[in-house]
Every structure is written in structure tokens, then in C-alpha cells.
Amino acid sequence: MAGTFLDSTELVLNMGPQHPSTHGVLRVIVKLDGERVNGTECVIGYLHRGVEKIGENRTYTMFAPYVDRMDYVAAISNGLGYCLAVEKLLNVEATPRAQAIRVVLTELNRIASHLLWLGTHALDIGAITPLFYCMREREYTLNIFEKYCGARLTTHAFRIGGLQYETYDGFEKEVEDFCDLFLPKVDEYEELLTGNRIWRERLIGVGILNEADCKAYGVTGPMLRAAGCAWDIRKALPYSGYEKYDFEIPIRQNGDTYDRYMVRMAEMRQSVRIIRQAVAAIPEGPIMAKVPKIIKPPVGEAYVSIEAPKGELGYYILSDGTTQPYRLRVRPPSFVNLQSLDKMAKGSLVADLVAIIGTIDIVLGEVDR
């Protein structure tokens, strides 16, 4: 190796599965040239529980709580997607009242999911304080879930055809109070981070994924919107009455880690906007559509997807006319988005890898299912 001062060979570094910044049991094999990342390979499956197989062995009703265990920080979104998919097969629609309450709870859950992401992402990068602030506000949403259905994380809040529980006394007031309280808090997080020089230097230009790459890798959700594509299933293919609400799709142009942060912050504000409209106009009426006691969708298949906090969450269900799905496939946003890690991390510094993993916003329960 004439001409080189020191002979350097590629170093293979194993990160995880037990590593605090991999947000669960993700193992990344990193190939390093000094501080530069030459390539990464994800080893996943440590949390695989065979959710799809379980789905084939449970009735439609029995399977509903299982979906909460995939993306456990956004369990309500998972439940919504599943209920919508089975309702599609049954060709029923939840009642207007149920739909409005579903929207309120799902958007609250989006805020909770983004808050957990923000806190841990900031922690990974070295800003410890935001975590406590985020957890503090997230607590309000979890308390609302707990009062509504008794559970805080794996809520099983929705039923096929609507809801099991009416809202509790003072639900609307509590949700509105939370909205009033929360918006200034978002400003508070932004004061801590958005203009912070360290934060900006750690994030701007790191882990760039442009719009074309996002589409090629099937990356959806805030990552796609940070790359300049204003695509949100709530607008593109509305469900649960989202077309009635006035809200914007926040987008940014650079597709780097900083823009993804900005998009998620803006999304929390938009969620508040949706919640306010929805909770102010929850119609009267039944909370459950006319759904048979034993759920037996006719022979057929459907793919239904929703805008989960992390991206497109889809359910492909194939019914053979019995009480159990013949095939139940979950299209998880975390799994697909994680695939773009190698593309984003190539050429970056090993210290930025932590920021890049954090910016994808993965939940390993959903990656591995």
C-alpha cells in the first residue's frame, strides 16, 4: 500500500441488539472505514411473534387485541386499521359518532407516538431535557385513554363496527383542555431544539433521503413528507371521515433528519387542529353499527390502509367465509422504512448513525411482528 501513511482495513462493528439507541432489539452490522460508514446490514426478527399466523388461528374478534402489540406506542392506530379492514370486508361502516370519537383518539395517539419519538430521538443525540417534557405531556393523552377504555398503551379501544364504550363524562372537556395546554408546549420543545446550534449541526444534512428514493424504497409517512411529497392517506384516500376536517399536510424539502423533525413537530400541531374540530362536533347517535354477533365476512379479500404515525399501515385480509381470516397480512410502515437505513447511512459518520436510526421512528414490535 504505497502512498498511504497507515494501512487501514474495514472494521465490522456490531451494534445491538441490546443497544439503547436502537429503540428495541434491532441489530445493525456496521462496516466502518475509520469513522465513515461503508454499509449497514439490519438483523431483525428478535421480536417476531408470528402475528400473521396467530391471525389465521383466531376469530376476527379475538384477533383485535393482538394488533395493539405491533406498534405498541400507537396501538390505537393499529386497531383502527384492523377494524377498517374487517369492516370493509363486511361492507359496513362505523356510525358517525363512532367515527368522530375514533378520529379524536387516533389523533391523540399520533401525538403520543410523536412525543415518544421526539423525546427518545433528542435523548439519542444528547439532549436529555426534552424527554422529560415529552413524557409529561404524553401522560395527559395516556390518562384520557385510560379513562376511556381502562388501558394506557395496548388499548384495544375500537371494535369491528364501531366502539364498545361510550365516552365518559367530561371527555370532550378534557380533550379540549389538553389541546389548549399542548400547543404552547410544542412551542416550548421548539424553543429548546429548533434553533439550538448543536441540534441543528447534528441534524441538518444528515441521513438525506430524497423524494425519488423514498418512493423507490416504499418509505411513507413523515419521512416522505420531509422530502417534499405532500402525500398523506388521510387526504389522498380519506377514511373515518377525515375529509370533513380542515388540516394541512406539513412538508419540507430537504429530506434530512432535521426536516423530518420539523415535519413531525408540525404534524402534532395539525393533529391538535383535527382533534379540536372533531371533538367539537361529535354527533349524537349509536356508537356501534349493525354488525352480526359472529363475524363472518363473505368470501373475498381487501387491502385497507391508514396513515399511522409512522407511515402507511395496511391490512390485507382474505376471508374464506368462516369466522377466521384465511390470510391476514400486515403491511408495517416501520419494517419498510427501516430498509432505507443503509441508503441513508452510507457515507455518514458512525455517530450520525444513531441520529439516522432515531429519525426513522421504528418500533421493533412492528418491524418484527
Place this chain on the structure above:
Amino acid sequence: MPDDPKPEGPPAPESAPKPEAPQAPPAAAPPKPEAASPAPADKPAADTPAAAPVAAPPAPKPAAPPAKPAAPAAPKPPAVMVTTPWESDLTTALAAEFGPAIPEFLSYLGQSFLVAQTGALIPLLLTLKDDFGFDYLVDVTAVHWPQREQPFDVIYVLYSFSRNERIRIKLKINEAEKPASATAVYPTADWLEREVYDMFGIEFADHPNMTRILMPDDWSTFPLRKENNILNMDQKWVQANLGIESGQ
């Protein structure tokens, strides 16, 4: 009593899951064993759906049922997917280009899908992507039909941002058949196809890394195949690697 659960004339050959399901309309009126089990809520864990009606019951009352079953059987939903033809500018263009390679354009519950021949997959994907803007491969998955001659469906979900339209492509493949990998057209197919391989054992030709992704590398079975019971999946692996008697 609406005595016609069957769809019009040619029920799409698409998905006839149970060969011995209540296909025959009035001819097989007599003691239908299947009608004696009102709701298969107690369907056994074994997941071959065909087993359910056959193994159903030695019904103890032989005389009364024959007359009755006809009536309750009537409102039963049909045993095949009641599809309607799918017609749009897209189907016209694809039919003109691919002809017999795409035998069916169907729609169910307002969702469109087409059945294509395995060999036509890559040209079809390229046409859809380049000419019609289907630039987002949403999902790749499969379904196992052990009783069928071609035991696997491979399903591609595609979305077009410009048309705001979602479609599905369905391939019917044989046990050893290797469909071409879509990774050259859509890089996202990499992990999705690996998962299909992991769960069903369907290999994709020219895939850059056709290995397991979620299950351990030395796992012996393909879990989502119907012959694998949810219990006792791979006890040998569990005993050898985890040092416990059973994973249950």
C-alpha cells in the same frame, strides 16, 4: 326468501378456496353434512379450511334435517368471491399490450386487481411504473392454497401517486416455481420478498439476497404454509437453541 346466493353466470374462477364447499346449488339438497353445523365457531385449530365441513359431524338426527337445510342454506353467502369486471383506461391499455398474459381484470369491494402470468411480471411492472406512474410498491405478500393445483398466490400491491390509485397484481405459482424478483424495478421489494420467502418458501429469481429475514436462519419450516400448525412449530430448534422443552 332470496333463493339465489350465486353470482351471475360464470363465477370468477378466482379463489375457490374450498373444493368441496357448498358449490352445487339445488342438486345436492339431501343430507348435507355441512348444513348441520350452523356456525363453525368451533373450527379446530388445524387451519385447512376444507377440513372443517367434511369432518363436521355425524349428526344424530337423520330424518328431520333433509327438509330443513334447504331453507337456512339459502341466505348463505356464496362460496366464491363475487367479483365484477374491472374496466378503465388502464385495463384497456394493459389488455392491448399484454393480451393473454393478463387473463383477468377484476374488482371486489371497489378494489381492483388483475391476475397475471408469472412470466409477464417484470414487463408488467415496468409498464405500470413507467407509463402509468405506479411508482410505489406498497407490499408483496403471498397466500397458500394447499388444495389448489398451483398452491401459491403472490400478491403485489401497487400505488400510483399521480393517479391516486391502488391496484393489486396476483400471480398463481407452482410449488417449485420462482417468480422474478421485483427488486430491479422497486428496491423496496428486497425485504418484502425476503419475508415472503421466509414465511412461504417461495424463492424469487435474481434476488440479491434470498435469505430468511424474521425467522432464525436454521429454522426448518416455512411458518405461514397451511400445513404448519401454530402449535409445535419447530420444537427441535427450540430445544437445541433455547434449552427448553417447548416453546408453548
